[in-house]
Amino acid sequence: MTQILNPLASPLVKGHAMPVQSPDDTAHTPMIHTTVPHAHAAAPVGEPKIKARDVKVFYGDKQALFDVNIDIPAKSVTAFIGPSGCGKSTFLRSINRMNDTIPSARVEGSIEIDGADVNLKSVDPVVLRSRVGMVFQKPNPFPKTIFENVAYGPRIHGLATGKVELEAIVESSLKKAGLWNEVADRLHQPGTGLSGGQQQRLVIARAIAVSPEVILMDEPCSALDPIATARIEELIDELRSQFCIVIVTHSMAQAARVSQRTAFFHLGKLVESGPTEEMFTNPRDSRTQDYITGRFG
Amino acid sequence: MTDATFGAAPPRSAASTAMEARLKKRHRSERIFKAQGLAAIIVALVFLVVLVGRIVSQGYTTFESHTLSVPVYLNPDRIDRSDLTGVNYDYIVAEAMMKKLGVQDDDLGTVSTKVQDLVSRDFGFQLLNKIKADPSLIGKTITVSGSLKADADLYFKGEIKRSTAEGDRKLDNQQLDWLEQLRKSGAIKSGFNFAFFTNSDSTEPEQAGVLGAVVGSAMMLIITALIAVPVGVLAATYLEEFAPKNRWTDIIEVNINNLAAVPSIVYGLLGLALFINWLNVPRSSPLVGGLVLALMALPTVIIATRSALKAVPPSIREAALGVGASKTQTVFHHVLPLAMPGVMTGAILSLAHALGETAPLLMIGMVSFVPGVPEGFTGAATVLPVQVFIWENASERAFHERTAAAIIVLLVFMIVMNAAAVIMRRRFERRW
């Protein structure tokens, strides 16, 4: 299900318009936020990929997230927007239980992926994270070669039975991340030697290599220049056909460019969520409107 | 993609049992690795417990000692008034003890010799001093008390056992019987061993104490502190605040970092060649020891001061310069006082380290036997760690007990200094 229509068209050119969707990109599931689901072109079909109910996150005594309820559809891009410190990254990190690595963090409520709660004791975060990949704010390639960076995931999860298969995974991941042409001749040079934008695409390739179902992106372009940003946004648009992508971003323009659905967080609460176009043209909550029109941020 | 859990098996996979097996293996290796880490910590802590426990168990008995009080008749027949120092006081003490025990000396003097082996020679010196002070005591009976000889002391502490074959122990059965008899009669009492803290080194274990070594250590540390702290702080201030960044200061910096890692014994060789042979500083003196340790502590003081100065934010400097203070005023009125807690913490820690240092002091003649408190900064002295080394080398068993006790004293001093540093850090350190 690759993008056929506009793989080369820069999202920047499209301005505020929604990215052109491929005809068969109809697997959108409804966003159940309010009792009355909003009518939208992408009609609600089937179960959401990720279903969060009453999610609260605490850091020690401090509550960072209040009762978040959201549904995230498969095979589409959902953007989390909101001012800094509003809890959007916190929520993102609780989807693949990265908050486990912070000793004082505590998550309540349920986050279900395909109907299975990720916060259950019986859930192995190792397995969970192999299904839910993550890309961080700052490109963080391991201080290893480009090849080893991408091969890391398949190696630890035992996804390849031999060298040939591993090389095939690496190659296809790098191709999907649009990096293959740039690095094919220097796979065995350190990944840290790439430019910032290339590093971020390398990290995306690394995440793709374990064939996750969900990819979480925590402000993936905030450390990049505009051209590299455009390249990543294009890539996100291409990947949408295969993965459920959740992206945290500061830039409303970016949210408008890459996402089909948008959720607005403010002071630890999910204010509203819905189809991107609608959110930007006709927000229901005044806080969303204020934020989008730049009254605060 | 409808598996209800993530824990049991990764979904999608066709060979899900293989994946499951692999996952199990991964988690097992995780547990093993974590257990290895924990084991390493436990091993390190066990070493600490064994080390400290062993030393305490070997040394604590020193703090108890057994003293004998016995009435001594100062027999005028045995005391030559014209030659008081030539009198055999030990025999007079032995006589008094034999009387107390109700035994008679034989012609060869074996009984009196055996009795003398039970008490310290200190008794004899006490008699001499008392008579010297007041000759009218001659002919009277006075009560003298003093410590038992180390072997007798060890018997009461259970270190020498009756079950050991008679030939293998220092005291024979008869002597042990006497000791029991004296204790039953109340002549031998046990108490806190004050003498260990008020005496200096001695060839007789029961007389040996740590006072001389403690005073020697203190004097040496004073010298070290007076040199290393000001010079180190000023040097660090220059390097951190004033020095231009060029090749020379780079060399100085590399040089200081390396000096901090030079083996301490090399400083001893430097002290021997430079201070003793070239500058003729007296050997074995607190002065030369303090100088050597000062050179050794200097790099650590500099490094600690520099990091304390680095922690003071530039805004403080800018604020002071902004109101028209000169660079020197800025540093000495604002930056250095703010860095002082860190500086003092570092200084105390390096002084504590210097207190425990032994090897370089062996090079500058501090291993000599020094009975008594050092006479001054240029007199012969010994220090605590060297005292430990000297006693450890002694063959008498009683010295091993004292070695451990001296270590306890040394450790107490070091813990006090470290605690002072920690408290200072906690109380005054500010986070910017």
Add this chain to the structure above:
Amino acid sequence: MLTWLSLIVLALFSGAAFVAGRRRAVAATGGRARVLHSLPNYYGTYAALWAGAPAALLLLAGAMFGGRVEDAVLQSTRPAAVQALEPDRQAVFYSDAQAIAAKQSPSEVAYEGDLKVALDAKVAEAKRVGTLINVGMLAAAAVLALAGFLLAFPRISTEFRARNRVEGWIGVLLIGCSVAAVLTTLGIVLSLVWESWRFFQSVNPLSFLFGTEWSPQIAMRADQVASAGAFGAVPLFAGTFLIMFIAMLVAAPVGLYSAIYLSEYASRGVRGVVKPLLEILAGVPTVVYGFFAALTVGPIFRAGFNALGAMLVGTMPGVGQYLMEVQNQMALVAGVVMGIMLIPFVSSLSDDIINAVPQTLRDGSYAMGATKSETVKKVILPAALPGIMAAMLLAVSRAVGETMIVTMAAGLQAKMTVNPLDTVTTVTVQIVTLLTGDQEFDSPKTLSAFGLGLTLFVVTLCLNIVALRIVQKYREQYD
């Protein structure tokens, strides 16, 4: 005594100069303090510094080197009777002459005839020279103090920039203190090289560095020139290396694993307890470890091996017999205890290094679904490898230079062996053995300690420079 007294007088004079300088500055303002360039105290300090500092430096130099000048003057003319003496007897003669002149107790050597005459003459000369030096020094100091004051005082006026001048003095003081660190290195290098050079005049450096026989006692006999084989240091290097190797076998895994556990697994509470405990282990003086090795670990190991030997003697008589004869002073004991000593050192260095690995790398690995141990083994350790290697090098350098543990727990027999149950000796043990007690300073035996010291210094210096360089590069990488 004289020096102290004169320093006190000088301090008083300097204090007076301070007061005078301050008064003059205040008087010059005519009551309007603001016209002064600097605060009045700076003027006082300026005067006090010129009055006190040069003279004080002169007095200190006199105290340090006066004796050497006196020696040189006394020994410049040598009476015939003295020249007939052996060199070391001559030294005693001169030190006696000085001791008598200073009314201290001379040695017990009896001087008769010509020597007695010469001695009396020298005593008189020593008194004369000593007085001359003292008086000369005092006079010079007085002149300097007065001249300094007279130079500084008239310059004090409202325009005079006293603060800048005083800060100049402070700058000189600061630079002087910094140079002290360099001088220490220079002192170490010069003294080691100088004494080693004297040693290498009687022993060929090549046979020292590559010779395989070490028995410095042979050279002690007066009739025997140091034989070439007696100062071969290779067995010492071998012993040092063996003990260092055993120590690292203990310290490297335990230290590294505890660092990993503390930084990656332990909760805050555990870290808060364990780290200070390890610091205690690090703060224990080495002489304590030596005592522990000699009186606890040594006997236990010996008893253990002897018991093992008794068990094995039936099946493997050779091994059993050997084990039954194992002594306390084996390389294993010194090595293991030294390893214990190095655990906190390795652990805290590795801890720093591991903590310097950015959190983003850990996050990246965890987000891929890696377990903690996979993250440690495949991401953190490879990233931290140079730093950890450097930490190990520093630990090796510590082990090589460590003195007390080996002095108390290793032996004195220079052997070339890799058997950890054998007794070996090390470079540092030999330095201590050669230099404790009273020795002739000129004998090759004593001087060989400096040869060993120089070798030790060079080896540890190389290790440290390489290690510190790696650590620096490593830190720059992640800063």
